[in-house]
Amino acid sequence: MNKIYYLSNCNTCTRIINELNLPKGFQLQDIKTEPITKSQIEEMRALTDSYENLFSKRARLYKKLGLKDKALSEEDYKNYILEHYTFLKRPVVLFNNQIFIGNSKKTVEAAKLAIHE
Template structure:
């Protein structure tokens, strides 16, 4: 299975999608089509942590003052389901591997797999 979760309005996501060959990928734009509980559970199973999927650079994270709160995995899970901006993006799933975020290291690892 090959899937990518991204945000169409994000310049970084668009740049990475151009950079990476996404032929054969199922593409899901997370603002128009929110992630489901099943999809989040699948990402959790591959990553081992909801916190790894959580975008701590989101504007809402700062606006809600979440950085000064101790969040549990259950909290991260609920925030991810409630608000699409909390998903660190893009998220690529290639077979049984997951690539989360836009760091150079993550994108290089993804390119090496493809």
């Protein structure tokens, strides 16, 4: 399944989605209005090394809850992402069993190349 997990009110996500020039058949899921399910996060995890890769340490709640001072386990990362959408590093692009996480220039370029090969 070709899918993007994003926030519709995030300018960076919107810019990246426009930049990717998506072909038909892509599903878009606004994680604020349609929260991520356990099976969805497990599907993402299967395509990457860890839940930590999917976790945003830039989230305001990360600092507010004092998580940066705690040693978080893989299960902790998973639960925090499921608990609040802000903890997912965005956007997450799933394309042909590949995953592209976040908004770094390198990641966006890699996603673009994969989608338009």
